Amino acid sequence: MKKPKRMVTEAQQTFSFTRRSFVLGAAQWGMGGLLAVRMAWLSVAQNEKYALLAESNRVSLTLMPPRRGWIVDRVGKPLALNRTSFRVDLIPDRIQDQDRVLGQLKQLLALTSDEIDRIREDIEKSAGFQPVQVAENLDVERFAAVSIRANEMPGVAPAQSYARYYPEGAAVGHLVGYVGVASAKDYEKEKNPLLIQPGFKIGKEGLERVFEKLMRGKPGAKRSEVTARGKLVRDLETREDTPGSTLRLTVNAGLQTYASRRMGDQSASLVCIDCSSGDILAMTSMPSYDPNSFSDGISHTEWNMFSSDDHLPLINKSLQGLFPPGSTSKPMTSLGLLAAGIDPDQTVNCTGAYRVGNALFHCSQRRGHGPIALHEAIIKSCDIYFYAMAKQAGMNPLATMARQLGLGAEFALPVTSQRYGTVPDPEWLERRYKKKWSTFDTINSSIGQGYMLVNPLQLAIMTARIASGKKLIPRLTMAQKQVPAPPLDVNPEHLAFVRDAMTGVVNSGRGTASIAKLPVEGVLMAGKTGTAQVRRITMAERAGGVRSNASLDWKQRDHSLFIAFAPADAPRYAMGCIVEHGGFGASAAAPLVRDAMTFLFDPEKAMASLVAQEVAWGGDIKTRMAAKRASWTTPAAPTAPSPEAVTESSAAPSTATPPANTSEATSD
Numbered sequence: 034m035k036k037p038k039r040m041v042t043e044a045q046q047t048f049s050f051t052r053r054s055f056v057l058g059a060a061q062w063g064m065g066g067l068l069a070v071r072m073a074w075l076s077v078a079q080n081e082k083y084a085l086l087a088e089s090n091r092v093s094l095t096l097m098p099p100r101r102g103w104i105v106d107r108v109g110k111p112l113a114l115n116r117t118s119f120r121v122d123l124i125p126d127r128i129q130d131q132d133r134v135l136g137q138l139k140q141l142l143a144l145t146s147d148e149i150d151r152i153r154e155d156i157e158k159s160a161g162f163q164p165v166q167v168a169e170n171l172d173v174e175r176f177a178a179v180s181i182r183a184n185e186m187p188g189v190a191p192a193q194s195y196a197r198y199y200p201e202g203a204a205v206g207h208l209v210g211y212v213g214v215a216s217a218k219d220y221e222k223e224k225n226p227l228l229i230q231p232g233f234k235i236g237k238e239g240l241e242r243v244f245e246k247l248m249r250g251k252p253g254a255k256r257s258e259v260t261a262r263g264k265l266v267r268d269l270e271t272r273e274d275t276p277g278s279t280l281r282l283t284v285n286a287g288l289q290t291y292a293s294r295r296m297g298d299q300s301a302s303l304v305c306i307d308c309s310s311g312d313i314l315a316m317t318s319m320p321s322y323d324p325n326s327f328s329d330g331i332s333h334t335e336w337n338m339f340s341s342d343d344h345l346p347l348i349n350k351s352l353q354g355l356f357p358p359g360s361t362s363k364p365m366t367s368l369g370l371l372a373a374g375i376d377p378d379q380t381v382n383c384t385g386a387y388r389v390g391n392a393l394f395h396c397s398q399r400r401g402h403g404p405i406a407l408h409e410a411i412i413k414s415c416d417i418y419f420y421a422m423a424k425q426a427g428m429n430p431l432a433t434m435a436r437q438l439g440l441g442a443e444f445a446l447p448v449t450s451q452r453y454g455t456v457p458d459p460e461w462l463e464r465r466y467k468k469k470w471s472t473f474d475t476i477n478s479s480i481g482q483g484y485m486l487v488n489p490l491q492l493a494i495m496t497a498r499i500a501s502g503k504k505l506i507p508r509l510t511m512a513q514k515q516v517p518a519p520p521l522d523v524n525p526e527h528l529a530f531v532r533d534a535m536t537g538v539v540n541s542g543r544g545t546a547s548i549a550k551l552p553v554e555g556v557l558m559a560g561k562t563g564t565a566q567v568r569r570i571t572m573a574e575r576a577g578g579v580r581s582n583a584s585l586d587w588k589q590r591d592h593s594l595f596i597a598f599a600p601a602d603a604p605r606y607a608m609g610c611i612v613e614h615g616g617f618g619a620s621a622a623a624p625l626v627r628d629a630m631t632f633l634f635d636p637e638k639a640m641a642s643l644v645a646q647e648v649a650w651g652g653d654i655k656t657r658m659a660a661k662r663a664s665w666t667t668p669a670a671p672t673a674p675s676p677e678a679v680t681e682s683s684a685a686p687s688t689a690t691p692p693a694n695t696s697e698a699t700s701d
């Protein structure tokens with residue numbers, strides 16, 4: 034049976050249509066409301082955000098690296114400054130064909146294979162966004178050649194910037210340090226976008242590293258309007274950078290350079306102190322590196338040359354080199370003996386040898402000095418006198434005096450590393466080696482041998498304190514607070530006695546340093562020679578005649594030392610000098626100090642002498658270093674550690690320490 038059809042009335046159709054229209058209208062109004070709310074949110078609440086995004090699409094913001102603060106000497110002469118430089122960098126993330134790009138750059142910039150290898154290694158080590166230096170300090174022709182073809186070489190970024198320049202070169206290498214491109218590790222530490230800007234460099238060593246925040250400055254910025262494809266439309270505005278602050282040192286740039294040049298090819302260090310203030314006037318260590326080369330990025334060949342050099346040009350000997358002071362410690366020992374109550378008029382018969390138990394200690398004068406008292410013992414550097422008197426007084430008063438004069442001390446200087454040496458005494462030996470102190474140790478220490486170790490800075494401080502009678506504190510920057518130095522806790526009569534004897538060492542005609550007499554009329558210099566033994570001399574060798582330094586390999590020769598102050602009657606300058614393996618104190622260190630001191634009183638006379646000597650040496654520092662690089666080839670060089678290995682951690686200094694207990698130790 035068929036179901037009857039449902040009847041739909043007009044009223045029902047009208048109701049159904051009205052209901053559906055209401056639902057659809059409500060949905061439309063709801064969607065419209067949501068869109069309106071969203072539009073209000075985006076246009077009002079999020080206005081700043083999207084305005085910035087739109088602006089960033091339209092405007093390109095480029096950081097402009099700041100000009101680094103200068104480093105100047107005490108009178109404003111620049112030791113590190115900035116000069117305009119043309120450079121080329123690579124952005125690793127943007128390179129499409131590395132081999133092709135490097136090949137083109139090699140041809141356009143006349144790069145060597147070593148430089149290409151260095152660039153490849155830097156690309157591998159860098160973060161992809163970090164620029165890698167290709168070349169710096171380019172001439173206009175080569176820079177233009179790269180700029181014209183930059184569009185053909187994706188990733189190549191030619192730019193004009195400021196480059197660090199060190200006018201004195203290697204003469205200030207260890208003093209000021211150098212700058213270099215920030216590493217990926219540096220960037221991860223700071224997260225500062227400035228560090229990845231092409232041409233920007235940070236301090237890597239020395240004062241450049243210590244005062245990085247002071248000298249960095251604040252970057253500028255340039256806003257440029259660009260198209261969606263990044264094409265430049267116009268420059269909008271530029272905010273200039275804020276240069277870093279100038280670092281003013283206490284150093285006398287003329288003396289610093291002169292002393293460095295005067296050292297020639299010797300491995301040496303000289304430190305000069307102002308006796309009135311404690312200011313460091315010179316702190317030289319040679320051989321050194323040229324900070325201009327390091328800042329530009331040295332080649333593997335040059336790095337291997339430095340690393341394999343037995344004179345260790347990468348080590349700052351002034352602060353990191355530790356040496357036995359030899360007889361330069363005798364003025365200090367004399368003050369210790371006087372403080373212990375030793376009568377300066379008491380004589381000791383020097384026969385050339387001194388027996389302690391079954392050991393025999395020798396004097397620098399093989400036949401002996403005969404009966405001798407303290408004043409003459411200082412002038413003639415009689416070891417036997419100091420053996421006998423030190424045995425009588427004991428080690429403690431000598432160690433106390435050594436510490437009061439600055440040996441073994443840590444000085445608050447703005448340097449990356451500093452080694453403090455050793456002032457031995459019974460307590461120290463027990464604590465360090467679990468050994469009992471013996472008479473042998475006292476005798477060795479009395480002439481600056483055995484366990485005693487100092488650096489050249491400490492020698493200069495010791496000399497300045499003896500000369501001034503004050504506990505001078507060394508200062509390297511003018512910004513360091515200058516505290517009035519209190520007087521030493523030493524009898525002024527004892528100081529006058531020792532100063533007079535040191536004057537006799539140079540000027541009496543019977544001292545060990547007559548060669549050091551100043552060629553300056555009316556100015557006398559007081560001093561003390563030292564010869565630090567670095568090898569054991571056997572009794573058999575003494576019987577047959579001790580071998581001369583000239584007959585020995587360089588590393589077996591004695592260290593040559595000299596301390597001095599001038600004028601002797603009113604001290605203004607004090608110096609401490611060590612010539613590593615230079616032989617007797619009077620043969621190398623004393624003439625060097627004489628000439629450096631002459632420069633302070635008569636620069637023209639000192640320079641005339643130096644120029645004549647440099648002719649015999651093969652030219653000035655720069656000329657000799659260039660000749661050495663030209664003659665040095667990689668195949669002949671032993672394998673050397675990477676630059677990072679020495680930059681990140683200070684290598685062991687050039688120090689040859691004699692045995693602690695040796696009955697053959699002698700010193701002049």
